[in-house]
Amino acid sequence: MSFDYPALLLAMGLLVPLALLSVLHYRLxxxxxxxxxxxxxxxxxxxxxxxxxxxxxxxxxxxxxxIVALAGPRWGTRLVPEFRRGADVVLALDLSRSMDVxxxxxxxxxxxxxxxxIARELVTVSGxxxxxxxxxxxxxxxxxxxxxxxxxVLAFLEGLSTSLVTGRGTNLESLIAAASGAFQSGFPTRxxxxxxxxxxxxxxxxxxxxxxxLAADISITAIGLGSETGGPVPGLSxxxxxxxxxxxSFLRRDTLRNAxxxxxxxxxxxxxxxxxxxxADHLAAAARETGTPEPKGPGSQGLANFRQERVSRSYIFVIxxxxxxGASRGCEKKRRRRET
Numbered sequence: 001m002s003f004d005y006p007a008l009l010l011a012m013g014l015l016v017p018l019a020l021l022s023v024l025h026y027r028l029x030x031x032x033x034x035x036x037x038x039x040x041x042x043x044x045x046x047x048x049x050x051x052x053x054x055x056x057x058x059x060x061x062x063x064x065x066x067i068v069a070l071a072g073p074r075w076g077t078r079l080v081p082e083f084r085r086g087a088d089v090v091l092a093l094d095l096s097r098s099m100d101v102x103x104x105x106x107x108x109x110x111x112x113x114x115x116x117x118i119a120r121e122l123v124t125v126s127g128x129x130x131x132x133x134x135x136x137x138x139x140x141x142x143x144x145x146x147x148x149x150x151x152x153v154l155a156f157l158e159g160l161s162t163s164l165v166t167g168r169g170t171n172l173e174s175l176i177a178a179a180s181g182a183f184q185s186g187f188p189t190r191x192x193x194x195x196x197x198x199x200x201x202x203x204x205x206x207x208x209x210x211x212x213x214l215a216a217d218i219s220i221t222a223i224g225l226g227s228e229t230g231g232p233v234p235g236l237s238x239x240x241x242x243x244x245x246x247x248x249s250f251l252r253r254d255t256l257r258n259a260x261x262x263x264x265x266x267x268x269x270x271x272x273x274x275x276x277x278x279x280a281d282h283l284a285a286a287a288r289e290t291g292t293p294e295p296k297g298p299g300s301q302g303l304a305n306f307r308q309e310r311v312s313r314s315y316i317f318v319i320x321x322x323x324x325x326g327a328s329r330g331c332e333k334k335r336r337r338r339e340t
Contacts, residue, residue: 051331058328065321074310087190087286088146090132091119092179094197095162096170098249101231111225114270115196116160118223121276123153126283132182138167138203140178172197173204180218190286191218198226199252210259221265221282226251
């Protein structure tokens, strides 16, 4: 058995005045016996004492039940359907080497640094939204599961670098698949993937990844990083580096825009001013949407989840208190009719 502790403290605070009321009730009943003539005291004293004792007992029982009811007793458990509303967001970050490109010169932030800055600001300004983080290069990985702990997400974003995961090439299909795996099927929220990438993909089928996300009712919002004029990708370090090799990486704007449009998402240029504010407004609008309708009837689908909760039993003690008070008053009425 468990109690509602604030209510329990309140009930304990009422214990003293209720106890005083019980003493007053006792003295009033004892005083009644003095009015009986001496002849009747001997013949009816036992019956009157019994009725008095029963009246006092039920009154004390009434007080005890009221105190317990105010304490909010709970025992037993029941399954309660829990429906979740709002939006769950997975930040999917492309960590391929092309994200190290500094399109606007060596003094300017790289594509990945721009992506991390937008992601951190978005998490900071967005309240009431659960975030997760997926990263990918050759293979996508869910790095941070969906959580309400914004600090955990921000701490991970602080340490982002293209060397965080191993692999070669870019596989956006695998990254989208890893991000999609973060969503819990039992919670029918608005599902959003925010993809931070330049759109270059050398492995997998980005188109198939989009189709799978669409089938799972997941919307992709794409943040394009880089420029259409492109920039040189930093070469490999170590003995295998070729100083004469130059690889230029370009922003694949159309690829990212197509992914967003096909899934009902939004495309944003990562270098655009107020990009984070626009993105935050977009997510806030998604969180305010009605979401999946609640099921109708026992066979309906779409229950968000079930949780166990203890069942409140206060009503049992309220009924018992009323019954005890009625019994106490009934004993007194019978006694008074007998007196007359």
